[in-house]
Amino acid sequence: MKALHTSDWHLGRTLQRRSRDEEFDAVLAEITAIAESVQPDLIVHSGDLFDTYRPAHKDILRAVRCLYGLSRIAPTVVLGGNHDSPELFDLLGYLCTLRPDADQGRLRFVHGRGDTEPGTVLDFDSRDGRERIRLAALPYVHPNRYLHLFPGFGTTDGAYAAGLRELQDGLLTRLLDGHDPDRDVLLFTAHQYVGSSVPSYSERMWEAREPYATAADALPQVAYCALGHIHKPQPVGSGRLPARYAGSPLQMDFGESEETKSVTVVDAAPGRRTLITPHTLHSGRRLARFAGTLEELGASAAQYRGVYLKTVIRSEEPIARLGERVAELVPDAIVVDVEEDCAATRATVMTGADATGEDQLDVTAAFSAYLADAGTPGQNADEVVTAFTGLLNATDSAVPHSPAERLLAEAIASPWTSAAQDATETAS
Template sequence: MRILHTADWHFGKTLEGRDRLPEQAEFVDELCRLCDDERIDAVLMAGDVYQTVNPSAQAEALFYEALHRLADGGRRAVVVIAGNHDNPERLAAAAPIAEVVGVTLIGLPKTPISPATGGPGKVARVAGGPSWLELALPGSDAPLVVAALPYPSEARLNEVLADGLDEADLRRGYSERVAAWFRALSRRFRPDTVNIAMSHLYVQGGLESDSEIQIQVGGAYAVDPLAFPEDAQYVALGHLHRPQAVAGSPVPARYSGSPLAYSFSEAGQTKSVVILDAAPGRPIQLGQVALGCGRPLVRWIAEDGVPQVIRWVEEGRDAQAWIDLELHLREPLSLQETQMLRSLHPGFVHIRPVLPEQEAAAVRATGALPPDQLFRRFFERRHGAPPDDALVQLFLELLAEASAEDDWEALGEEVAG
């Protein structure tokens, strides 16, 4: 069978107030064409359908259109789990209607899944239970078993494990509890089935982007890759927007990444989906398929000022892109110049003036400023907004630690001498 893994659609997400829904609709078109061209039997969507727990009507309409087209009248299976951005109950509200055409919507880890038939030549859910299901696919002789763990917040994980584990088990670390849940789910795997695990979580060592909301706090909610079940043939993950494999996993595990670049930290990334060729008892054959939808996010650094920007626009550079512009100037940018630049190219998201001569003078004049003020100036110049007090405090703590280490090194050198 052929399986497509995707995640992190974030329908309704904007870029500094700029509507991305037309680009997201482009993605749905490209995804549906890809499923038809590649003869996909099942689509796994690993969470974060929406950007917010209260999505717009337009974002919901696009999601339901995507489900309708991907399901192909019940001839293709679709499994969707909730991510940390999704309202799990709202996501699963349409499950009774969706299951008629082979679509399974799973909001919470404890979600009960019942058998459902779609008729001759259609996807059938032949078995199921809390967060697992077995599917019979029209294009495959082998069944597909999916062990699905929607975004497992601390509260949701405790709730779903409360009946099966004693108090000592519940006090174990987050990663150990995730591993326990996967072990329980993987009992449904069989030698005669294609066995896939999927979840929406952060795995230790994963490369993040600025567009994700962190779900780990000081590593407390980072999952050890060894938590994944060894008898799964593949683990389909959502949450991180950069496509990447998971290092250290006992089985192939990947983040498919988001279909669009959602922050300038993702500038230059190639977005993709993962396609799996799977059969029972055999290693998965997987490949990434690059996506071409959406407007790219790019960074311009105009060291020669406004004339350089005008020349680039006249040359048609990045005509369809969203642009983060760093503009080097001798004098501050006037309001009229800012308006002129924005009229030249509708894709300018940020216009960040940089005045090197003034900055050099400021450094000479403010060399005696305390570190927290210097950090605030640097951060605001680089990011266009001041840092919050918690970030400044963290910087000062790190600075103190680094200074202490330097003192110890100097003392060691003195003693050695």
């Protein structure tokens, strides 16, 4: 059995308002070509099909065209990620029922709403009919909604991971129901953050941090775990468990500038060790960063042909028309950002060495000197210094909390649990 694993397309993503539509078209065509070459028995997309809950119509059309093309090669399952709308997935799933081959289930969208138990188990036959592929699919479960599913876990650190583990265990039980060890190949796909993985920092980092991390050893023991959510392609855990983040197909921002993007081909069979092979993607523009002088940039300009470039230019004195100078030196690059690191204007942190004889920092005098160096006119500078001194010498006063702040403080002090709810209901 062969499976193709891809993830985190984030269709509609831009780079500082620059459209990347041509890159998306090219990389989706490349993924389709790999699928044509490999001829997998199943294609799994492990979430974040789109970049926003309300993608543009052109991005929906781009997704549908590519997914329909992939589903003609092999049955295709698309998992809901944290960027994906369950309602939109409902619409796309309905459109699938209108296809002539709808009864074959060639394209399926799996999502969860948070108020009903997410996850499902899907069965597919291999091309030769000798094997049955059983896929347990767990879409993204939002941390704000899992309490509806697991009220008994409370709100402490680790509660979310414990809830996910219970969901995964329940799916594994369903996966093993009627399991034929001589014929079945068991797979698991989820959109979640595993604590041992390395993020690219282009993800929504508040959703990819330790309080929401699940442990690698909590993943189901199956032939392969197809993971989504983290944009850096990588294996997960110690390597004993066949689990992998497929990663995003394009470098989404400069946090991914050193990453090689890929899709993953999985070769598995009952009773045999799983073979995992990344296939490198080449269609996206490379994102690059440069830090140095204008002379150094000019000397290395050849390596930045066709890339998105972010620069930090170091100098002793301010450089007039810096952006134009950079563009002239690297005409074949798409310059996204130019930052100047000038020694003459570089801010310095005041320390004890700047103290007066009374061992106190004269902050007002330092601020006045800064305004003078910046060329602020005298009258304006005097007004600004007066306002600054007034703020500096103002007496701190206790600001009363708003009702919302009080309610939030009370909720934090007494986290909601099922036991607390029972007590409240009894008292009422």
